[in-house]
Amino acid sequence: MNQKQLEKMKNGKGFIAALDQSGGSTPKALRLYGVEESAYSNDEEMFTLVHEMRTRIIKSPSFTSDRVLAAILFENTMDRKIDDKFTADYLWDVKGIIPILKVDKGLMDPEGGVQLMKPIPGLDKLLARARDERHIFGTKMRSVIKEAAEEGIKKIVDQQFEIGLQIAAAGLVPILEPEVDIHCPDKAKAEEILKKNIMEHLAKLPEDTKLMFKVTIPTIPDTYAELIADPRVVRVVALSGGYTREDSNKKLAENHGLIASFSRALSEGLNAKQTAAEFDAMLKASVDSIYEASIT
Template sequence: MTEHDKMLMLKKMCHADGFIAALDQSGGSTPKALRLYGIKDDAYEVGEKSMYDCIHKMRARIMTSPKFNGDRILGAILFADTMNREVEGLPTAEYLWKKKNVVPILKVDKGLEAEKDGVQLMKPIPNLDTMCDAALANGVLATKMRSVINQADLSGIKQIVEQQFDFGKQIMAKGLVPILEPEVSIKSPEKQEIEAMLRAELMENLKLLRDDQKIMFKLTLPTVDDLYEQLVTHPNVVRVVALSGGYTRAEADALLARQHGVVASFSRALTEGLRDDMTEYAFDTLLDTSIGEIFAASKASGVKKELHAHK
């Protein structure tokens, strides 16, 4: 990736209308994604390769659809297996940027630890530097990593935020933009309290960054509207995006439209209703509707007007 491409990607991610398509289901979530797509477990052979062949075919169908392009989509989050494959004869990340004007993003986490102190930290990422090197070589701008908060335990929330920022600093040192995703479970009866505690910890950790260190946040749609306004306008933050987190697309769109400056980064809500046995017309029509609704909700929430380092 040239410095010019990086500048264009960063400008698009910061200023353009649109949302991020999360196409990064990994080993644990892939079978469920395939079932929702209409592919049963017995339709592919036992083993990761056959399963990933199926999910890549699904993702490639989405990415190659004429309805999937940079007019409404800012970026796409990829699982490493997807990044290492090709779409229409090009490496996936190159295809996204060169053919679709969509910024490629790489999921780098290795899954979750067992719950402790009300949270699930990320498992260690011993090869993070190597993954970052591969991402750069493939023309990827940013990375994403997810952990989960289930209870309003301040000790656990502090651990979650510290781990996210520690990995984030390692990623920034490699020249990539980290997307920190400390997801708050929408099933938690303490969701509103958790979100207030999380915001406070995120703001405290942002104070420790240098002016040239730029990050993004991917956060659960909050119970209190505009809870993350301070993050949206913070000079170190490129963008705040929201995950659908188990809400239906209609619910997620309605909540998102009330969060000013926040845009979507939806996975299941984006692919809701898409099926393997659909005709191309039916597939493209439904995908167009999904993209249109999510784009409208993201645009209604408002685009961040200024990022000091990229004026």
């Protein structure tokens, strides 16, 4: 584990850029960027186009380490290059931004008010390659809570911790992401159940365990204050979850110590047809506003 990266992640000011749209969400990400599905005819062409979009973001002078602590990558992005360096090496060596890898394979069908993660075959092999060949710091994996269902939420947290500890044992810092759907009918109650389950799991772990969490911005501000303060927790970050950037920033700013890990809200307004000056100005406005909301 890179101690310099760990120190930056734990104490640095800024937020995490989520640049990890995978197969299913890539067409939507490209469409929002102004690239229609008619522009590509297969997955390889689609991933090349989305890598060009991510490269443009990462290389932009508006995407800086004094604002952006880390960036989450999709496996396909990890194995592509920016200039002559693999993406993770470019992020750290050139930009001073920590590379993180999304490792989940998507969601199971809804059951019991939640969506568990699909199995992740070959995870140990992927972790070894990410750590040794691609110099990745940590990982991210997402599951979703749709209802304030005690049993379902317990299953989500059990699964996140089981795989998270496997990742930590491989020397990477896992981000556990039990997302609460922003349309959950009793969102505040679901968040309370989620927190209780997380804290019970954490209490059983050695104090030198290193975990991170990615949560939906809670309905009740500072719901996760106890989690943020736990010595085993490197950082707690928040997803935008479908809120606009403006709403996400406003809600995030009400939560002390919670920082952003936005995807769509970060790239909102960016377009393939913008000039370099227009693109960089739009990205700077986005980065600055998310940074300000993250340092409360």
